[in-house]
Amino acid sequence: MKESNVAKKYPWYVKIFFWNQMRRYGQVLEPAKLWGRTPKVFAALALLYGAIDRRKSPIEPSLRSLITVRVSQINWCEFCVDINSMMVLKRGNSEEKLSDLESYKDSDLFTEREKAAINYAEAVTLSNKQVTEKDREWLAKYFSEDDVIELTGLIAFQNMSSKFNAALNVPPQGFCQIKR
Known part of the structure; x- marks a missing residue:
């Protein structure tokens, strides 16, 4: 811009x-x-x-970061992928896990809780997909109703942020140098 x-x-x-x-x-x-x-x-x-993004969130920091990267990938926000990837690593996830994020369903690096949350993030984010009853049932195995509300707020916030940045062509600022 x-x-x-x-x-x-x-x-x-x-x-x-x-x-x-x-x-x-x-x-x-x-x-x-x-x-x-x-x-x-x-x-x-x-x-x-x-x-x-508070410390006492029921969604652990490592999972919050994975979700923000996945939403950013879907929305083509290079800045968000950059800074959120740095946070993924800072919050204890491996480079390998970060690299596997787009194919999380087929990866052994992700827990079922993480897979359920990332799947939900994709369903909320993708315009050609809808949150199904099956998605909600998968989430309910690992998250309370209040947790799902918090998770939905995080996903909605990251969608707004990444769409804002992508629309204005905000470039990455060099926070994470690994290939994703």
Whole structure:
């Protein structure tokens, strides 16, 4: 996306998010610069992300990261695949598991719980697919109703984020250098 010739001025509360990203990632994330152009929406989005990716979530961090990568792959978001792949590895998954993500159903690296959640993420994300009763029954073996609500929120958030970034052609920022 083309930057305007005039340097964009961001309100102080957006600059706090930028400072935190510099501290955490060594750079400000390109999507943050874009969302920052609508500061109130950006602040609400950041709060929502914080609520979804909290430590006490019933969905373990390693699984949340796998789901965000899979949704990002489906939505062709190179930035999201990049940063979320880094998180997959940081949260204890192997490079081999990350590489097998698109063929998770045939891989022995994934637990049945992970397969059920990733399958659900695909059903929610793909426009040519629908969540079936069979999908719901598979999920119910491993997740409570509240867990499924949380999982659905995560998937919906990642769909919004990856579609936003893909539509605006946000490039990867070099967070994960392995081949996927």
